[in-house]
Amino acid sequence: MAGVVLMTVIAVAGFAIAIYAAWLFHDLPDGTELADYRPATSTRVFAWDGTLIGEFAKERRIYVPYDRIPPRLAQAFLAAEDRNFFAHSGVDVGGLSRAAAKNVGNFMEGNRLEGGSTITQQVAKNVLLTNEQTLGRKLKEVILARRLEASLDKKQILELYLNEIFLGYRSNGVGTAAYNYFGKSVDELSLSEMAYLAALPKGPSNYHPTRRKEQAIDRRNWILGEMAKVGWVTPAEALAASKEDLVVQAAPARAKYRDADYFVGEVERRAQNIFGDEIYSSGYYLRTTLDPKLQTVARIALMDGLEQYDRRHGWRGGWDNIDMGNGWQAVALKRAAPAEREEWQHAIVEKASSSSVSIITATDGTRGRLADNDVIWAFAGKGLKSGDLIFVSEQSKGLFRLHQVPAVNGALVAVDPWTGRIVAMVGGYSYSLSKFNRAVQAKRQPGSAIKPFVYAVALENEFTPASIVMDAPISMAGANGAKWSPQNYTRRYYGAQTLRKGLEYSRNAMTVRLAQKVGIKTVSQKIAEYGISDNLPAVLPIALGAGETTPYKLTAAYSMFANGGRKIRPHLIEVVQDREGGVVYKAEARKCPGACKRAFDGTESPKLLPDGSPVIDPITAYQITSYLEGVVQRGTAARASVLGRPIAGKTGTTNEYRSAWFVGYSPDLVVGVFVGFDDNRSLGEGETGGASALPIFVDFMQQALKNKPVKPFMKPKDAVFVSVRGYEEAFRPGTEPKPVVTAAPSDIEGPKPYTEVWRDGLTEEVPSQDAAPERKPYVDEAEPILY
Structure with missing residues (x-):
């Protein structure tokens, strides 16, 4: 009987073990699936020159093959x-x-x-x-x-x-x-x-x-x-x-190069649109269009320019005022400083008067005083008092500079006009303080920065550099029947003017007349075709920049003036390869003719078509470039002439000085700068594109073009050049002014009306009695958009 029980127990135990084993191993993989297994791997992001600028990953992993x-x-x-x-x-x-x-x-x-x-x-x-x-x-x-x-x-x-x-x-x-x-x-x-x-x-x-x-x-x-x-x-x-010490980095770093955070953030968004969440696990090699040297210059130029604007508008006071007892350092350090300004330190005001301010730094307790000009600046504004928490940087031993984070913000975009490569992009003052990328996300009115496109449409529709347009008061019915009367910045008018004068001096009345003659529907459609803005209403204020666009789009659109009239596709991602090196995406869309595959035989190499699609005549593109060179030489952007090389560009300022713009270019680089508050409030009286945005452009271009050869803008080979009122102008063949044939004495009937002499002019309105003669260039324009 005992043996039967023992055998039963053994059988039950064996059966139980068998059931347990069957349950335990029923879904056990066979291991063969690991033959093709690859763990989730980071996508690594590189600049054009191979500099690591970012990494996308849920698990940070760089896959290294065994060999x-x-x-x-x-x-x-x-x-x-x-x-x-x-x-x-x-x-x-x-x-x-x-x-x-x-x-x-x-x-x-x-x-x-x-x-x-x-x-x-x-x-x-x-x-x-x-x-x-x-x-x-x-x-x-x-x-x-x-x-x-x-x-x-x-x-x-x-x-x-x-x-x-x-x-x-x-x-x-x-x-x-x-x-x-x-x-x-x-x-x-x-x-x-x-x-x-x-x-x-x-x-x-x-x-x-x-x-x-x-x-x-x-x-x-x-x-x-x-x-x-x-x-x-x-x-x-x-x-x-x-015997070696153990020395490691203070913390894991995504990349040592950190000046491109806005750029990398936008690359991540675009890569996700292409590949979905695979960018976080598939180990792609992603090469971008970024030029790290230009990117660093762009970040510094924008930050410096915004700080200069901010300093012009006064000291706003310390961000807090606390008791100087134990623990004040911890309170001070809770306030985030711009990570991009590594030299800034947290400090507290120990004693303050209008002649001297002593401070103590929060990190190491260093005592010092503020520079005299900063004391003057502070007390011209909100002043300083004991216990105020501030940012400082050490200028020399014991002497500190005073800083405040600008309330204003902005963006800078730089693009290669021939390829569409975005070589630099900064979307704000500090990525560590605000991730909002104003270069691609801030939609603002461009003001007069839109005018070159209006003039381009006119030159493509029967107007020529010899055409005359009246600069005189103009009124018309606006929205809801309201009267709309665009005015020039100077509130003065200058009579019959060529297109060059209208664009160089940013004449509002002339631009509206021009758009009216061409047809605002045509202008609106063309602006959309150029890639500046979609779905613009066909209303005349569009001609003065009433529509909205982004710095990214506007800067890219200016490329067509620099490259001979081709609309390029701006892009940040150049090529993407998988972990085996296979190309899974590339921005280059041009097709090489079959001759590209042949072995070199000493004959001429095959030629690729240029990037982009033609949207305006190359002669029109050069005409606008010539006008915009005049803007720099004589007009509203004369401050850029300090660069000492061919530069073209246009300022823009919107109603009530809410946004300031400058978009300018050399033959090989187009740069757009935008300055404005995130809540779209006024920048202040006189803060035009020439005052706020242009200096940032100049600072950037001085470094970007340093040691680069001076190149003129290329003239179209089939253009006809004729002097008009002292300026060499380019004409499409057959549109140039014809020589005046002197009539015989018997045919002279006396003075001719002005409208008969300039038959292609637009002179149906007589200038007002207060029209003044041409004046010397003024500093800048602000074009009120009144509607």
């Missing part, structure tokens, strides 16, 4: 985790026995149990299983390890391990860890650095490089000793490496 992993780096991990890796078949029986023996003591002492897992088992656990500490998971791990060894070779398994393992510091895999800890690629690591990375799988927090530095060095040195025992390094090499 690119330094042998000693792999050996360091083998010494630390599984020195018999190349000898066992997935499970190290000896290692499991040693771990079991140690776990008796660990259990008695309440310590975490050791698993004795091989690298193959760790790959199985990390990729296919969970981290739960159960017997069932351990059994699955053992079985999967055997299956992996049957499906993959050792190098493949080790490659997976070294790219999958979490190593702390927001690092998955050795490639990311090398960059995050040491700012290096894996092939640049020293022996001691390799050994430290190999210490981390046991628990990154246990061997943190700063908080637990002593334990980290001890573990690193133990690994060096193990490598020497096996013969992977010499004892001398191990000893030398063990």
